[in-house]
Amino acid sequence: MRKPGHPDSKPSIVVLGAGISGLSTALALLKRGHDVTLLERGEVGAEASWAGGGILSPLLPWHYSEALAALALRSMAGYADWVSDIETLSERHAEYWRCGMQVSGEARLGEALAWCEAHGLAAQHMLTQTGERLWLPDIAQVRNPRLIMALRAAVLRLGGIIHTHSAVETLTIRAREVVAVHAARNSYAADRFVVATGAWSGIALPSLAGVPNIRPIRGQMLLFKLEPGMLDTILYRQGLYLIPRRDGHVLAGSTLEDAGFDKTTDDATCQRLHAEAAELLPVLGGLEPIRHWAGLRPGSPENIPVIDRHPHFDNVFVNVGHYRYGVTMAPASAELLIDLMEDRTPALDPAPYRWQAALERNWTDSP
Numbered sequence: 220m221r222k223p224g225h226p227d228s229k230p231s232i233v234v235l236g237a238g239i240s241g242l243s244t245a246l247a248l249l250k251r252g253h254d255v256t257l258l259e260r261g262e263v264g265a266e267a268s269w270a271g272g273g274i275l276s277p278l279l280p281w282h283y284s285e286a287l288a289a290l291a292l293r294s295m296a297g298y299a300d301w302v303s304d305i306e307t308l309s310e311r312h313a314e315y316w317r318c319g320m321q322v323s324g325e326a327r328l329g330e331a332l333a334w335c336e337a338h339g340l341a342a343q344h345m346l347t348q349t350g351e352r353l354w355l356p357d358i359a360q361v362r363n364p365r366l367i368m369a370l371r372a373a374v375l376r377l378g379g380i381i382h383t384h385s386a387v388e389t390l391t392i393r394a395r396e397v398v399a400v401h402a403a404r405n406s407y408a409a410d411r412f413v414v415a416t417g418a419w420s421g422i423a424l425p426s427l428a429g430v431p432n433i434r435p436i437r438g439q440m441l442l443f444k445l446e447p448g449m450l451d452t453i454l455y456r457q458g459l460y461l462i463p464r465r466d467g468h469v470l471a472g473s474t475l476e477d478a479g480f481d482k483t484t485d486d487a488t489c490q491r492l493h494a495e496a497a498e499l500l501p502v503l504g505g506l507e508p509i510r511h512w513a514g515l516r517p518g519s520p521e522n523i524p525v526i527d528r529h530p531h532f533d534n535v536f537v538n539v540g541h542y543r544y545g546v547t548m549a550p551a552s553a554e555l556l557i558d559l560m561e562d563r564t565p566a567l568d569p570a571p572y573r574w575q576a577a578l579e580r581n582w583t584d585s586p
């Protein structure tokens with residue numbers, strides 16, 4: 220166990236949670252020369268970050284606030300370079316793919332086109348035999364389970380330490396500082412702590428207030444297998460999306476269910492998702508899904524994460540609540556948090572992501 224504040228040591232930071240939020244924060248901290256340990260309750264990235272689809276954009280960005288757009292667009296602009304750096308460090312492939320997204324059934328096409336133009340996102344209006352579509356050629360995707368494994372390897376390569384099966388259960392506190400966190404078998408002292416515990420961040424740990432308004436929102440997903448090349452772009456229509464992978468896998472998702480910490484799947488949802496997926500891509504009607512799973516998104520009102528210092532403890536920071544777009548927003552969220560930790564003026568206005576701002580938003584106002 221490190222001694223906090225030891226004169227010969229670099230600042231030591233413990234990150235709670237090794238999903239994409241915790242891993243991307245850890246990587247950015249390691250690159251700044253900090254000494255980082257990650258504590259993960261289960262396996263690395265095995266919760267929402269594994270379960271998600273890996274589309275690198277809000278689904279219909281014009282439906283959301285500027286606060287969400289700012290973090291998402293900043294991440295999207297640098298994502299290819301961010302992944303490439305992780306791939307170099309890790310010697311693993313994360314399958315970043317600028318495959319574009321086709322949106323059909325959108326009633327607000329004029330508004331969508333105007334939003335894209337104002338925000339520098341390429342968009343084209345298409346007229347097809349089956350109706351009007353919007354083509355977003357620059358939307359990319361990443362194979363999120365592979366990105367997670369690459370991030371894990373990059374963190375280890377830069378000297379980060381990861382302890383799995385290490386759920387933080389209690390804390391030792393002195394005045395306005397957390398001194399150490401305790402898992403069942405070990406204790407970890409540090410100068411600073413980062414909370415990146417995803418959907419579980421709304422639950423208070425003893426003495427540490429839960430992050431306001433974060434709750435788990437379940438998403439069920441189906442996986443199909445086609446021949447490679449049969450679908451080469453993301454398709455979206457009225458809440459349902461299909462995401463092709465290079466090897467012919469196709470993901471169909473998803474649901475938004477307020478069901479607590481319950482990751483079970485059900486047959487009725489499987490049938491509904493399958494029928495909707497077949498409407499979008501008829502060949503899927505004749506295939507059975509090869510896998511069906513659910514994950515728990517870290518839900519937040521208006522999909523706006525909380526990236527801030529903890530209001531009760533000067534040495535605790537949070538990076539949570541990315542809801543439907545945590546893979547997309549990971550790089551810019553980590554960058555913002557580290558700017559705050561190092562007292563630099565952030566590139567983005569941090570106000571919407573403050574703890575206090577999260578207290579003032581609530582679920583009933585959410586779209």
Ligand SMILES: Cc1cc2nc3c(=O)[nH]c(=O)nc-3n(C[C@H](O)[C@H](O)[C@H](O)COP(=O)(O)OP(=O)(O)OC[C@H]3O[C@@H](n4cnc5c(N)ncnc54)[C@H](O)[C@@H]3O)c2cc1C
Pocket residue numbers: 235236237238239240241258259260261262263264265266267268269270271272273274275276385386387388415416417418419437438439440472473474513514515516517538539540541542543544545546547548
């Ligand atoms: C079905 C579905 C589809 C999605 N599709 C997309 C998409 O296409 N694009 C996109 O950008 N996003 C998508 N998302 C959202 C995205 O996956 C999440 O926003 C993101 O993964 C959140 O990352 P996280 O690290 O905050 O949370 P998580 O990945 O859940 O990680 C939090 C970690 O903290 C650990 N933990 C919790 N409590 C403790 C504790 N006390 N001590 C130690 N560890 C703890 C957990 O075990 C977990 O591993 C999707 C999500 C789902 C479920």
